[in-house]
Amino acid sequence: MAEPMKIRATMAGDVADIKVLMNHPMETGQRKDAKTGQLVPAHYITEVTATLNGTPVLKAGMGGGVSKNPYLGFKVKGAKAGDKVVVSWVDNTGDKRTDETTVG
Secondary structure, rough: OOOOEEEEEEEEOEEEEEEOOOOOOEEOOOOOOOOOEEEOOOOOOOEEEEOOOOEEEEEOOOOOOOOOOOOEEEEEOOOOOEEEEEEEEEEEOOOOOEHHHHHH
């Protein structure tokens, strides 16, 4: 299983500012291993979703062109301190990760 995401959710007025650092290799499948000369298999996040108290607030697609350990920031209007934020991703190999935090 992948390493946990680092999620921060802070309030600025009635808007939650959510920042997510996803630990993932994000391999395109086009890079060669320096030692063996063989192509490193493609391994990248394809979909990211986020919910606020169970209500979907974000659905994003990604591909192999995104750098290693992607960082994603977004804002949600109408959030309150204490609301639960859940972020999930799925990659092209079927691996999944879900982490959560509360808005502070």
